[in-house]
Amino acid sequence: MNIVELTHVEKAYGKDQGRVVALHKLSLHVQPGEFTCVWGASGSGKSTLLNLVGLLDRADLGTVRVDGTDCATLGETDAAQFRNATIGFVFQGFNLVPVLSALENVMMPLQIAGVSAAEGKARALRMLADVGLEQQAHKRPDEMSGGQRQRVAIARALVNDPKLVLADEPTANLDSVTSESVIGLMRRLNDEKGVTFVFSTHDARLLGYASRRLELSDGRIVTDTRNPSERAA
Amino acid sequence: MMDLITRFKLAARNAVRNRRRSMATLASVVIGFVALSLFEGYFVSVYSSLEDEVIVGERLGHLTVGKPGLYDKGAQDPRRYAFTESELAKATARLAAIPGVKLVSPRITMSGLVSNGDTSRIYIGEGMRADDMVALRGEKYANQPGKLDPQRTQGAVFGKRLAESLGLKPGSDATLLGATLDGMVNAVGIEVLEASATGSLGTDDKFVLTSLETARRLMAYEGAERIVLLLDDGTDLAATAAAAKAALAAEGIAVDVRDWRTLSVYYNQVKSLFDMMYLFISVVVAIVVLASVFNTMGMTITERTREIGTLRALGMQVRTLDGLFVLEGMLIVAIGCALGIAVTLAAGFLINGAGITYMPPDAAAEVPLVVKLVAGNLVGSLFTLVVLAALASYLPARRASRRNITGALSHV
Numbered sequence: 001m002n003i004v005e006l007t008h009v010e011k012a013y014g015k016d017q018g019r020v021v022a023l024h025k026l027s028l029h030v031q032p033g034e035f036t037c038v039w040g041a042s043g044s045g046k047s048t049l050l051n052l053v054g055l056l057d058r059a060d061l062g063t064v065r066v067d068g069t070d071c072a073t074l075g076e077t078d079a080a081q082f083r084n085a086t087i088g089f090v091f092q093g094f095n096l097v098p099v100l101s102a103l104e105n106v107m108m109p110l111q112i113a114g115v116s117a118a119e120g121k122a123r124a125l126r127m128l129a130d131v132g133l134e135q136q137a138h139k140r141p142d143e144m145s146g147g148q149r150q151r152v153a154i155a156r157a158l159v160n161d162p163k164l165v166l167a168d169e170p171t172a173n174l175d176s177v178t179s180e181s182v183i184g185l186m187r188r189l190n191d192e193k194g195v196t197f198v199f200s201t202h203d204a205r206l207l208g209y210a211s212r213r214l215e216l217s218d219g220r221i222v223t224d225t226r227n228p229s230e231r232a233a
Numbered sequence: 234m235m236d237l238i239t240r241f242k243l244a245a246r247n248a249v250r251n252r253r254r255s256m257a258t259l260a261s262v263v264i265g266f267v268a269l270s271l272f273e274g275y276f277v278s279v280y281s282s283l284e285d286e287v288i289v290g291e292r293l294g295h296l297t298v299g300k301p302g303l304y305d306k307g308a309q310d311p312r313r314y315a316f317t318e319s320e321l322a323k324a325t326a327r328l329a330a331i332p333g334v335k336l337v338s339p340r341i342t343m344s345g346l347v348s349n350g351d352t353s354r355i356y357i358g359e360g361m362r363a364d365d366m367v368a369l370r371g372e373k374y375a376n377q378p379g380k381l382d383p384q385r386t387q388g389a390v391f392g393k394r395l396a397e398s399l400g401l402k403p404g405s406d407a408t409l410l411g412a413t414l415d416g417m418v419n420a421v422g423i424e425v426l427e428a429s430a431t432g433s434l435g436t437d438d439k440f441v442l443t444s445l446e447t448a449r450r451l452m453a454y455e456g457a458e459r460i461v462l463l464l465d466d467g468t469d470l471a472a473t474a475a476a477a478k479a480a481l482a483a484e485g486i487a488v489d490v491r492d493w494r495t496l497s498v499y500y501n502q503v504k505s506l507f508d509m510m511y512l513f514i515s516v517v518v519a520i521v522v523l524a525s526v527f528n529t530m531g532m533t534i535t536e537r538t539r540e541i542g543t544l545r546a547l548g549m550q551v552r553t554l555d556g557l558f559v560l561e562g563m564l565i566v567a568i569g570c571a572l573g574i575a576v577t578l579a580a581g582f583l584i585n586g587a588g589i590t591y592m593p594p595d596a597a598a599e600v601p602l603v604v605k606l607v608a609g610n611l612v613g614s615l616f617t618l619v620v621l622a623a624l625a626s627y628l629p630a631r632r633a634s635r636r637n638i639t640g641a642l643s644h645v
Binding site: 051054056057076077080081082083084085089091093095097098099100108109111112113114116117156 | 236243542549550553637642
């Protein structure tokens with residue numbers, strides 16, 4: 001079964017003459033375990049695509065299925081539960097809660113899911129160790145570098161054992177060395193945990209890490225290539 | 234579902250995130266709380282003084298038993314609405330047997346002219362047993378001026394200005410003139426025991442208090458116009474009033490029983506004035522706190538729009554987010570109120586110890602300014618302001634948490 005399945009999806013913003021079509025009858029299948037990169041110029045529809053797959057927005061037309069569930073059938077409450085249980089998010093601006101420590105930030109999805117504090121803490125610490133930040137667990141985001149913050153965000157995205165991680169431009173705010181290190185970390189976790197990753201970027205240097213590249217232009221997939229020579233983490 | 238400790242931790246840390254703004258909100262809550270609580274404490278003290286003034290000072294006791302129609306038609310036909318001697322004896326026995334009744338005190342009201350032999354003034358007066366006055370005053374007011382003397386049944390206490398206008402001093406003789414119960418003119422000699430301010434300018438130049446014996450001689454009557462009851466505990470007046478009515482009905486005596494709040498026009502007027510002032514102050518404080526919390530939380534929530542989007546993306550429910558912001562607003566106000574309680578207690582202690590006095594309207598003497606702080610009222614104010622804070626936080630939180638997630642995530 002495909003983890004992500006989009007069929008003739010259309011999404012537009014604005015009205016009348018100001019209407020901009022972000023996705024044009026887009027269809028896409030992503031299989032479990034893939035490390036997919038969506039790339040393209042700014043405004044090509046990358047973020048819109050990830051928002052629809054992440055149940056952060058709804059398609060105007062077409063069907064979006066994630067892990068076999070038709071997203072249109074979920075109400076707001078069910079969609080929130082579904083996101084919490086099935087999808088992890090990594091954002092361009094890290095989006096960590098500034099008043100919480102790295103550990104508490106990573107624990108957040110578990111707390112939302114109702115996992116006990118003790119179990120949540122143990123799992124979050126293990127996850128922080130996986131991203132190499134066990135020593136930084138009690139630091140707050142403003143005491144960490146950009147790369148460290150994004151690693152915390154990756155740990156937060158994975159702590160709930162999601163089937164799918166969506167990362168919208170996760171390296172846009174990082175320097176090139178840190179960017180490669182972050183994508184490398186995501187790739188390693190993809191290999192180790194078998195979690196499906198879909199990330200967007202406009203940085204061509206990172207394409208080599210992806211097992212599959214989807215190039216978007218004006219809301220359409222213009223190329224969809226499997227990468228036989230992908231770089232190891 | 235996020236556990237309560239995490240919610241509190243998150244709310245507390247966010248509350249101190251923008252210290253300057255939170256401090257400004259705290260300050261407005263503390264000032265509002267202190268102002269409200271001190272006014273409330275002052276009003277409680279005034280109500281308490283007024284209650285004592287009415288029950289003891291005006292000698293109204295807790296309940297007054299009279300024949301039905303006494304207050305409307307008693308002046309036209311006093312005999313019809315008075316208790317006869319035998320009725321009074323039966324009523325006294327019955328009323329004294331009611332649990333919680335501490336004192337049964339028969340009274341007679343009189344009016345007419347009081348003369349020093351050369352000149353006369355009008356008076357209104359009351360006759361009561363001197364021993365009843367001792368019981369009514371208890372230890373707390375035993376040494377207050379204006380006492381009757383059980384050994385001197387002809388003795389009378391005069392309002393200070395009445396005594397001054399007639400040139401009467403303690404030990405002076407005077408004559409009370411009035412109508413008997415049957416309407417005949419009568420006069421009795423009395424001896425001035427004391428000239429004492431009644432506490433009211435309206436009565437201080439007219440009032441005479443005599444023994445029940447003197448009043449009975451003047452009225453040529455051995456019964457009583459009404460019977461005043463003093464209770465051990467004045468909290469359940471309605472139950473005792475009903476018991477009194479039932480007890481006398483069993484003797485074939487129909488009565489009307491009124492409590493001191495109903496009978497004291499002055500108490501009701503002052504209390505309604507103070508209640509209105511308190512309501513006005515409460516509304517002003519509530520508006521200040523509401524506006525302050527609304528403004529603070531509104532700014533906080535706007536600044537944290539992206540955080541709201543992130544938490545919702547992670548799966549947090551809208552109601553949980555609303556709850557977090559409401560908790561944050563409540564926490565700020567609860568801390569403000571807790572500080573307010575400490576400041577109020579300190580300010581109350583200082584005010585009560587400062588010995589400030591003032592002259593209330595219609596008073597004949599200065600009274601001390603006292604702030605009587607009641608724990609229940611302080612907690613009640615805290616609870617009210619915290620509830621208002623919840624409302625003031627919920628409104629901006631509701632707007633933000635229901636915003637489209639992608640819009641919130643791209644908020645700058």
